[in-house]
Amino acid sequence: MRRDVFTLRVIFGLDVILGTDELWPLLLAVTVFPAVLQAMLLPLCPESPRYLYIIRNQEGKAKKCLRVLTGRQDVTKSLMEMKEEKRKMDMEPKVTIAQLFRMASYRQPIFIAIILQLSQQLSGINA
16 A cells, blocks of 8 residues: 555656646645544544553553453453553663663663664665
8 A cells, every 4th residue: 555655756856747847846745635534533542541541540441451452351361461560660770761872781772773774774775
């Protein structure tokens, strides 16, 4: 599906079709429609049960959301898994951005990620 949309954008972006001085704003307007549609439909999407329970600490809403998404009334097993995951996450120490650069165990991976991202951006590989 995404390839088809991309292909259509390439075809409609050709100079002969919409590349004129008068029609180029129309080409930009075509990309606005999917974004507006997605923004309008987003409130209809249900929240993630993991987000509701682990981050927001709303067990009741998480249970209700699990029932809707799975179609089962008994969601205790899934809820127990989330409780265990939350317990493990609470035991792990929180790492700040400054600590990413100060701690030796994080320093090398973060610099590798930065160098890879910079090389991708500066090489123009996404162009």
